[in-house]
Amino acid sequence: MTVTADQYKSVIGLSDLYYALVTQDDDTAYVADTPKKLAPAVDATVTPTTNSNMQYADDAPFDTIVGEGATSLEMNITNLPPETYAEITGKIFDAASGRVFDGNGVPPYVAVGFKSLKSTGKHVFVWFLKGRFQAPTEEFATKTDNPEPKNRKLTYTAIFTEHRFDVASSVKQPVKRVWGDEDVVGFSGTDWFTQVQVPGVTSPSALALSASDPVDDAAAVAVDKTITLTFNNKLPAGAVKNVGVIKADGTAVACVNTLDATGKIMTVNPSANLSAASTYIVAINVVDIYGQALNTAINFATA
Numbered sequence: 001m002t003v004t005a006d007q008y009k010s011v012i013g014l015s016d017l018y019y020a021l022v023t024q025d026d027d028t029a030y031v032a033d034t035p036k037k038l039a040p041a042v043d044a045t046v047t048p049t050t051n052s053n054m055q056y057a058d059d060a061p062f063d064t065i066v067g068e069g070a071t072s073l074e075m076n077i078t079n080l081p082p083e084t085y086a087e088i089t090g091k092i093f094d095a096a097s098g099r100v101f102d103g104n105g106v107p108p109y110v111a112v113g114f115k116s117l118k119s120t121g122k123h124v125f126v127w128f129l130k131g132r133f134q135a136p137t138e139e140f141a142t143k144t145d146n147p148e149p150k151n152r153k154l155t156y157t158a159i160f161t162e163h164r165f166d167v168a169s170s171v172k173q174p175v176k177r178v179w180g181d182e183d184v185v186g187f188s189g190t191d192w193f194t195q196v197q198v199p200g201v202t203s204p205s206a207l208a209l210s211a212s213d214p215v216d217d218a219a220a221v222a223v224d225k226t227i228t229l230t231f232n233n234k235l236p237a238g239a240v241k242n243v244g245v246i247k248a249d250g251t252a253v254a255c256v257n258t259l260d261a262t263g264k265i266m267t268v269n270p271s272a273n274l275s276a277a278s279t280y281i282v283a284i285n286v287v288d289i290y291g292q293a294l295n296t297a298i299n300f301a302t303a
Contacts, residue, residue, distance in 0.1 A: 002185075006122070009120045010119050012118065012119050014115075014116050015041060015114070016114055017037070017040070017044075017112075018112070018193050019036060020033045021033045021108055022108070022109040026162055027162070027163065029163060030163040030198060034290065035196060038088075038112070039078060039079065039152075042077060042078065043076050047071065047072045048072075050067065050069070051066070051067045052067075053065045070131075071131075071177070072158075073112065075153070077136075077152050082098065083095075085136070088107065089136075091105055092105065102135075107132040109130050110130075113126060113127040113128070113193060114126055123189060124181050125179060125181075125189040127196055128158040128176065130160070131156050133154060136154045138152055139151075160175065160176045165199040178197045178199065195289070204233060204288070204290040204292065207233050207292040208232050209229060209230070209294065209296055210264075212227070213228040216299060217300065220302075220303040221303060222303060223276055223302050223303065226267060226268070228265065229265070229267075230265050231265075232264070233264070234264055235263050237259060239287065239288075240258060241257075242284070243257055243284050244282075245281070245282050248281065253271075254271040279299065279301045280299070280300055281298070281299050284296050
């Protein structure tokens with residue numbers, strides 16, 4: 001790949017500070033929720049922890065051994081909404097009263113992303129995949145004739161994932177950060193904040209119903225049937241409220257809907273047996289974790 005002069009140009013800006021809760025990070029998978037806006041960004045400093053040791057042999061320097069640990073990301077921001085403050089620090093937000101309770105909760109693991117404007121007009125895009133926030137530093141002062149805004153300082157410590165990604169042919173590694181430069185041919189930041197970017201990630205596929213049991217237009221379905229819907233993309237927990245069963249005459253059927261751990265398989269369990277020799281419609285109006293909507297239905301008839 002050819003290195004162009006624009007790739008050497010400096011960054012001059014900072015914007016679009018996002019975060020996403022990490023819901024799974026183990027040998028089998030890395031999963032993060034849909035990114036959400038964190039706060040307006042003022043500045044950020046990235047400081048990786050590195051160590052270097054010189055090995056001596058035969059009375060001379062023989063080898064240099066370098067290791068990399070956590071990375072500290074210090075950010076000055078304008079302010080944090082109380083609900084966001086509570087979510088990233090492990091505190092409690094009481095929606096009824098609008099208050100935050102600073103207890104001794106443990107901050108969750110989150111991914112953090114942002115972009116930085118370059119002097120070329122292009123951007124550098126960044127995602128740290130896993131880390132925790134400390135409670136922000138706050139500063140207050142009396143108002144004077146020349147009011148001075150007080151920023152909040154956030155400190156985020158990024159670490160390597162437990163999950164090992166396919167980063168190259170026959171190479172699997174844990175990853176701490178993914179970043180790209182729009183001045184590099186082949187890189188695009190178009191969908192950077194629709195999902196946390198990991199090795200191999202691409203734009204999400206359009207949301208679709210991959211399979212259903214019963215299938216569309218099935219006949220002679222048992223009246224005690226539990227309906228299973230399989231989607232190609234992960235759904236948020238609230239999606240269970242947007243799937244219902246309706247009899248052909250318009251009568252709604254009471255059901256208990258649940259999502260499995262992957263967020264892709266929904267079970268629709270009618271609270272009572274369905275009527276025999278009747279036609280039913282499963283109405284589906286859901287949105288996946290990427291914000292993509294699906295409005296469809298399946299029909300079946302009971303035995």
